Amino acid sequence: MDQPKATRITDVKVALAKAEHFCAYQERSQQEVRDKLYEWGLWPAAVEQIISELIEGNFLNEDRFAKAYAKGKFSQKAWGRIKIKQGLKLKRMPDVLIKKALLTIDADDYLTALTRVLEKKAAILSEKNAVKRRYKLQQYAMGRGYEADLIADVLKNSDL
Template sequence: MEDKAFKEAIFSMAKYCSYQDRCVKEVESKLNDSGLASNVIEACIAYLTENKYLDENRYASSIVRGKFNQNGWGKIKISQFLKLKGIPNDLIKEALNEISPEAYWDKMIKLAQRKASSLKKGDTRTNNAKTFRHMASKGYESSLIWDAINEVNSDTDDY
């Protein structure tokens, strides 16, 4: 194995992984782009994993928290994002379970209220459809979306 190339790769990838959580696929891609031999890439990934620079469980949890809290994404969109990053399904499910049902519902209600208030007063069916599409694009489950829309509509009917 190229000792100098390995040491340089370890140094740069440790720095890359320390900046923010990374998945194996991201590190592998970066190492491939630098033109390293496959055995050096494998050794580098093994070293980074052993020394906790790379931890896909930690990565999945971090992504779930960030995408849910900061971007307002639903479980479907977060799951698809993590699948594209090569995260195993069992880790995805485990990470998604960190979102409390109450927080998830509250986020959905706020999203539905925000979208509903941004629409012109008019045909309720059209506005509901627009709200549904918006929330579906954020990755929320369709049955939960309709429940949230119905709750928001019943809250506005009380006034």
């Protein structure tokens, strides 16, 4: 069975309208939009022109995207700062915007989330050996993008 052909768009105005809809639906990074425009078969000059127009029309805003991404991944998926930072780097966000986005995460909420992540995991861990149990909890939280020193503090100050 053949793969369905991706829609080819040659008219810049049609592409701009579709791209505006694409950006209005949810916050996007410039790279996501650029990839989508190339997927539609547009030339580099047209892609950059459309991206400029999207920025002028405030459909695209890297700062707004970075903050929305950080807030969403933290509140919905309980990701730690490290994992959020990696995700933003994959979206080719500038470091300065990544730093700004990470600052929007409240420190108290962050510790609460880390504690909740560890408690949930501790509840389903069957490991009896205290050292191995602690190691597994630490590895799990690091996999979720939390910092090792914070994890150690939370584990030290709790009876998980």
